[in-house]
Amino acid sequence: MRILFITRGSPASIFGLVPLATSARNAGHEVLLTSTASMMPVLGTVGLPGVPVTDFTEEYFGSHDRDGGPVAFPEHGARAQSLAAGAWFARLAASTMDRLLQVAADWRPDVVVAGRLDYAGPLLAARIGVPFVRQAVDMGEWDEVDEGAVEELTPELKAAGLTGLPEPELAIEVYPPSLRPARAAPARLMRLRPGSTQGRLERWMYTRPSRPRVCVTPGSRANPEQHLDYVRGLARTVGALDVELVVAVPRALAEALRPELPGARVGWVPLDVLAPTCDLFVHHAGGMTSLLAIDAGVPQLILPEEDATYELARRTADGGAGIAVAREAATPEAIRDACRELLEQPERRARARELSREVAALTPPPGMVPHLEELVR
Template identity: 50%
Template sequence: MKILFSSAGSPATVFAIAPLATAVRNAGHEVFVSANADMVPAITGVGLPAISVTSRPLKDFVTKDRAGDPVPRPQDPTEELQFVGRWFGRLAAESLEPLRELSRHWRPDVVVGGSMSYVAGLLAASLGVPYVRQTIDTTETTGIDPGAAAELAPELADLGLSGLPDPDLLVDICPPSLRPPGAPAARPMRWTPGNRQSLLEPWMYTRGERKRVCVTMGSRVLLTHNVDFLAELAAAVGALDVEVVVAAPDQAAERLRDVTGVRAGWVPLDVVARTCDLIVHHGGGVTSMTAMHAGVPQLILPDSAYSAVPARRIADLGAGLTVRLGEDTSDVITTACKEILSDPAFGRNAAAIAAEIAALPGPAAVAAEIGTLGAG
């Protein structure tokens, strides 16, 4: 059986679907994973076959409309969510025809897409095959989907659809205690790290004498953040007499090593996370999931409206704290770090979420269900 997985423009969207794609492949099915060209190394880096649907980077879809004109980022939280949906919608629109062309030679029996890989539903509807949607983190898409639907109105009309296609199977990796009220029925699946690996050094999997704090702004730090901010953040945390590890792409890490004097670079976060006492980050979904999987408390500095809500839920469960954008001064961050590191309740609550995740069915069980769906 041929099963196409579609990611949506960033390494995180690749890493999130990689465990299920690998499980489907291990079950004996033929698997391709599609993405924009600059994500091909992320796909092949986790051992999966890659298909490029566009040579344009994600930044183009974020900052420009279909005519190539600049698109300003709105300040209103509701409008910002729809803005996110629109840029993923633009990526989906550009990806549709290349995937239709692929299907003329390699026709998938099932199409699987991450939460915001909207082309997956469009392609499945076009081909008349089952569509599976997998959540990639704990972020709700209820505010994002309308923006994608508005952007994709021409493509939906061509398919005779009045809205985004409903999946035949919704797979949700969100821990049960973090699912929002009224969330749709879904097939739960245990979240498993799917990030790219590297040669391990002993410090990555052993603890030192001091507490360890990992600081990261995710894999898109050069796109979404000023590297100087990351350096200032690492320096603020380092003032607490802790060991600081900065997880960042190598091109950003070169500057960070000079500025902060801490360990910095691309590290396998799933390995390093288990040696940490705290992870400080921007609210990235995969980073949050990695911390929860490892049972590590989090200090979350949400950089957008759509990351603020799930960050608040983690804090409400006592597994971390959040600092709102604009209030993330060095003093506020160090005070929050001190609170988390000094109160063992944060660690206990984070461990409880990790136990929830471990109790969910693994990707292999869901892979079997997808195989049945395609055969039906």
């Protein structure tokens, strides 16, 4: 069986599909992953074959329309931001369609698997007449994002003979059962321990320190131009507590931050290795980070960057395993108070461990491969 995995243009979107893709390959199936040209080095680090299907980056379409004109992302408003995000990811998907069709002509898949916001997946599957599988890579609720995507993808939907995004033949979700959204559609639940760029490990990365360990991360997209001041301030705020501070950031941002945070461990760290050694994660409502923290049974302080991602933060917080603080309320005092509560209250830690046990009981990625095989049969 040939399985084509379609990802967007960020490391997180790749890491989320790595476990299922690797499981399928280990089961003897042929696997190919597609993404942007800029993500090919990332694909190389996870040991899976990759094909670039657009020379544009994901970030480009967040600020440009299809003709290269400027597009402003809304500063406020969850719905406005969700619709804009859908159009953003749809423009990226549209830019890949010609090359995806060529890839499918050269290497015809039996099934297409795509992440939740990888809109090229259902379009390609419909165009070539093969089953479509949608695998979530986070716990977000994206109905409004889909609305924005459908409007942007009108030409592509028409070319495929569609009036809306086709539903998947198989939907795979990755949330703990107790955090299931009220309006969630039927889906199979899978335990997701996302892949990650690996490297030489140091002993401290996989052992627990004598003091509580707090990991601060702004995600894999963070860069010095946009995030230096923010991460510097957040790290100093959290580092004022009696904790061991790990600031997990991409290399360029780490090089800028390291001289200013002499007491912290700063750099790219495989979070799947680090997570079980942590007592608290402080992050930006990142889908991968949140899932890794839940899997490891670690409480979370979530500081959403956009109004649209507050829902993800709220669900985790309402589940008892974290605290969500909106941007306008994220003062240094509020952040430190929330950290203390999460580190000191046994109820929060116990709830995080309960969620971890829920996740551990879900079907692992190898157990999903037979469902892909059944679709093709």
